[in-house]
Amino acid sequence: MPNNAVPNSTSHAAERVRGFLASPRTMLIGGRWVPAASGETFESLDPATGRVLTTVPAGGAPDVDRAVAAAERAFDDPAWRDLTPLERGRMLDRLADLIEENADELALLEAQDNGKPVAVARMVDVGASVKLFRYFAGWPSKLEGSTIPVSPRAGMRVLNYTVHEPVGVVGAIVPWNFPMSMACWKLAPALAAGNTVVLKPAEETSLSTLRLGELVAEAGFPDGVVNIVTGYGRVAGQAIADHGRIAKVAFTGSTEVGRTVARAATGNLKKVTLELGGKSPNIVLPDADPELVARGAADAIFFNQGQVCTAGSRLYVHEKIYDDVLAAVVERAKSIVVGPGTDPATQMGPLVSARQRDRVAGYVRSGTEEGGRIAVGGGRPDGLDSAYDDGYFLAPTVFEDTDHGMRVVQEEIFGPVLVAMNWRDEDDLVAKANDTPYGLSAGVWTNDVRAAHRIAGAIKAGTVWVNCYNLTDPASPFGGFKQSGWGREMGREVLGNYTETKSVWVNLT
């Protein structure tokens, strides 16, 4: 029997979540809610307790096939294909309304399935998804082509213009750290451009995406425009990456799996975009206010349990204020309230799974073995209720005395573990900050406007935040240099990934 109680709440949202969890979930193919063809399922767990929330279908290649066929039919269906741009935009806007109307329920479901604090789920996962659909709702009517002033041979008159057409069936594979918003980062631009989608959520966190699927239908999207296949990455995910009739795959996840997806795409040469890992430097200049920086630096790493691709995981503080900043970061780490995500008082929840907790704990051990000193954290947090004894908790952790070559400095940990280093020479700092295979993001803290822009220019990363961290917006492009990915999400740039440009030549002579 699944334990599906949302603890301590009689709220409307909690009742809705309990209702959602009360029966095994099915997945969405061609407008119908169906089990896997194999009949297999797996359990979705509550990371705060380790208990079963409900089961979801373990979709496989036959299910992906069915979903692709449904998406192909929907792509050619006049009910979708012939919508005017304004009608398509209106549908996206309606979906934004529905997400907003059901925000508390979606946030609670996300908090329970992923472990994150419900306030974070409400503001980031759900709130950002609403903003995404609102922003992309405006795009269908603005996907303009150009009239090109070409130079044909003498005596010939030619009209040449471009049209941006949808690519076809889009495969979307997303991770567990921001389940709903990562799904929406793919869905919103794909749908705005007129594509149809086969989406695979991460096995740990399928639930909010399945609830979103119900809202997609309610918003009026025709059957088969959005299909959701739950399942294991190496099975359902791989089947999407391999599929010969998927025109484009959009992937967010680890760099290692990103490479697998890129290789698989060579079969039918589907287009690929990848949002991958990071090991982002967060750089503090000597003039910065230590208290202000400490808050920013702690938020940059501990937000979402550190399970953030852009996490500010390498903190470089100028030696002049290193001691003050570190002392303040440690104090802040100690003050973070760790608990179950469903408790509104919680500031940091459990990690998403036992596997992820063990992986991060392995990095903590390796950091100590390689000579690092734990300034705070390193193990299970104190003071948790015994109800959470089986939860996947890890205290906010800060390493000092780290060296550039250590694994904890070089590799992505994807957990609440910060490595702190001091610096003196700016050129050496920039060289070290850039000496990583990743290039996703960076932070710079200073009031010196020249130094801020100098360093922002020198860092090889897709995003640089100055005196802030982790700000994103649907209008601003997001993505990685180097092995942090291919292409950009959001903003006008993402639409190029979901459209083909057609050049039409008309002989007027």
Ligand code: NAP
């Ligand atoms: P992951 O293992 O790469 O998984 C990501 C997705 O890929 C999941 O849905 C996974 O399925 C699926 N997958 C696994 N193997 C696959 C395969 N062979 N073929 C196709 N799909 C496959 O990453 P994760 O553990 O979920 O997330 C952590 C990593 O994601 C970190 O490295 C982090 O930096 C990165 N990330 C990057 C961004 C970004 O925007 N750059 C954002 C979030 C996370 P299952 O897990 O369901 O089996």
Ligand code: MG
């Ligand atoms: Mg779960």
